[in-house]
Amino acid sequence: MTKKLLQGFKVTDRLLGLIVPLLVLIIWQVTVSRHVFSELILVPPLTIPDTFMYLFRSGDLISHIFVSLNRVFLGFLVGASAGFVLGFGMGFSPVMSRTIKPLVKALQQVPEFAWMPLIILLFGIDELPKIIFIAIGAFYPMLFNTYQGVSSVPTSYHELAKVFDYNSHRYFLKVLIPSALPSIITGIRHSLGMAWIFVVGAELFGTDNGIGYIMIQGRQLFQIDVVMAALIVIGILGFTLNYVLQIIEQFLLRGRVSFDGGPA
Amino acid sequence: MKRVIVLLMIGLQLVIASVAQAEEKPKVIRILFASTQFATQHAYNATQNYIVNNSLLQKEFEKDGIKVDISYIKAAGPGINEALAAGLGDFAPYGDFPRIVSKAAGLKTLHILGNEKGTNIYILALPKLHLKSFKELKGKKIALWRGTANETAFLKMLQTNGLTEKDVIIRNMGGNDGLAALSAGFIDALVSSADRPLVDQGLAVLLADNRDLRTYPLDDHFTSDLSVMEDFARKYPDITKRVVKVFIKADYWASQEKNREEVLQTLVQAGYKYKYQKEDYQNANLKQIFNPLLDQASYKHFQGLIDYCYNRKLIRNKFDVNKWFDKSFSEAALKELGLENYWTQK
Numbered sequence: 001m002t003k004k005l006l007q008g009f010k011v012t013d014r015l016l017g018l019i020v021p022l023l024v025l026i027i028w029q030v031t032v033s034r035h036v037f038s039e040l041i042l043v044p045p046l047t048i049p050d051t052f053m054y055l056f057r058s059g060d061l062i063s064h065i066f067v068s069l070n071r072v073f074l075g076f077l078v079g080a081s082a083g084f085v086l087g088f089g090m091g092f093s094p095v096m097s098r099t100i101k102p103l104v105k106a107l108q109q110v111p112e113f114a115w116m117p118l119i120i121l122l123f124g125i126d127e128l129p130k131i132i133f134i135a136i137g138a139f140y141p142m143l144f145n146t147y148q149g150v151s152s153v154p155t156s157y158h159e160l161a162k163v164f165d166y167n168s169h170r171y172f173l174k175v176l177i178p179s180a181l182p183s184i185i186t187g188i189r190h191s192l193g194m195a196w197i198f199v200v201g202a203e204l205f206g207t208d209n210g211i212g213y214i215m216i217q218g219r220q221l222f223q224i225d226v227v228m229a230a231l232i233v234i235g236i237l238g239f240t241l242n243y244v245l246q247i248i249e250q251f252l253l254r255g256r257v258s259f260d261g262g263p264a
Numbered sequence: 265m266k267r268v269i270v271l272l273m274i275g276l277q278l279v280i281a282s283v284a285q286a287e288e289k290p291k292v293i294r295i296l297f298a299s300t301q302f303a304t305q306h307a308y309n310a311t312q313n314y315i316v317n318n319s320l321l322q323k324e325f326e327k328d329g330i331k332v333d334i335s336y337i338k339a340a341g342p343g344i345n346e347a348l349a350a351g352l353g354d355f356a357p358y359g360d361f362p363r364i365v366s367k368a369a370g371l372k373t374l375h376i377l378g379n380e381k382g383t384n385i386y387i388l389a390l391p392k393l394h395l396k397s398f399k400e401l402k403g404k405k406i407a408l409w410r411g412t413a414n415e416t417a418f419l420k421m422l423q424t425n426g427l428t429e430k431d432v433i434i435r436n437m438g439g440n441d442g443l444a445a446l447s448a449g450f451i452d453a454l455v456s457s458a459d460r461p462l463v464d465q466g467l468a469v470l471l472a473d474n475r476d477l478r479t480y481p482l483d484d485h486f487t488s489d490l491s492v493m494e495d496f497a498r499k500y501p502d503i504t505k506r507v508v509k510v511f512i513k514a515d516y517w518a519s520q521e522k523n524r525e526e527v528l529q530t531l532v533q534a535g536y537k538y539k540y541q542k543e544d545y546q547n548a549n550l551k552q553i554f555n556p557l558l559d560q561a562s563y564k565h566f567q568g569l570i571d572y573c574y575n576r577k578l579i580r581n582k583f584d585v586n587k588w589f590d591k592s593f594s595e596a597a598l599k600e601l602g603l604e605n606y607w608t609q610k
Contacts, residue, residue, distance in 0.1 A: 040349040040370055058577065124450040125435060206407075206435045206445065216436060220342045220411025221578060222349075222362070222369045 075134025083142030091150025125206035137198030145187025149180030359413025409438025413486035
């Protein structure tokens, strides 16, 4: 039973995954000990737990995290919805795909941060521009994964649906959606991940709350340990978000087999 | 014979030590100035620009073969803190709040001289709001460059007017970002310097300032003072004193009433507007403003500011002003210049 549990948790993989972070910590501490950089710029890693306690006790960290998470989910909802609708349309309609795809591909070449000045000019510096910026980040992964899923439904499935004389409604529910679901769910995971990355960028300017703001404030108050602690929080939360979504993805897609008969 | 050899050895060691000490000079002295928002290659105050325009530091050290390297930091106090921590500067005159912040965080500096005391802040507001007083800022969005000396001066202004930080919505924006946000109407007000940008274009109005609070001691204003990296000062005390001497000469020039017009023109050259600077200094006692003394009033100002910042969690550690201030350089320099009694100790 224990063996099965350990296999289930893939203990070896988890332990292997800890090696690089540990190495990074060791290199960090050695760099600090040898005074390669000033301790005020590259703070000792052993001071970070105290900084976490300070931020937790002040109540600031939790409230700022909730503010950021709120923005992430709002931005994700907007961006992923738009990406899903457009991706679905492009995947389903070759004409729509040929019409819109070139523009989408061209816009994708513009770095997302380059949109920030225009967004601020058009929408100001309150919540709306931040949500829009995050939505832009969430948009593309959802768009392309949905497009990929919908446009990749095997031809044999179409033919089978014709044989069974499926109407549009049944075709969507019984063939298209189940076939495209793995890609769509992957798109959701990537989209939410990008939304988390973008929220930090959105909070670097003209705000007084959020995890990105903590980094800015830490820098301005010359509390670089706060900047490092915020960076670590961002990494851990992003990792956790992605991990939880992966588990949900595996659960939703459990028991599925791929077209070649193997597991999905 | 043995005795002679021992004495010779001791004598030789003393000679070597004194030669080593005499030769110990830096190759370069690095000064960091905070630049204005109008011109990145100008410092933000009159005395600093006077020093640069007349190459006073270069002239002081050229006979020693020491190069003087002047850098302008656009990111103001926070940027200077980072540059000092990264070992990119030896001296920096800048605002009281960022200097306290870095000292509290562990940056090993010494506060060795005053530079300009009692700097005002100005609150610019959107004309369409028709605000009549500072108190009407309650609930409004205000751009404030956090981490700079403007922050504590503004927070004190809130306090003086019966408001707290929670009564207003602060947007952390500085310099040109704040101006752009105000002109676009994204914020309601901006904490600014004397120059009041946008007012002439009709995009902002002057709502309030703390000029009438230009009192001594300096509780409601901010000061600009000279810091030196502690290691540099301990290693090169004579050089440090000579740098202090140059800054005192600049303060002496600016403090004289006969030079008032020249002080204003120096600021104009740095990109400031003449009419606003003239108004800013209109009722100012120049000798009181450009006062380098580390007197009781300075001690009280800084100790009060440290307590203020600690209570508002702007710093996490307190420190003793008496251990931070080092008057030895300024006292020696004032004596050399014959200015020991020029400024009044308060």
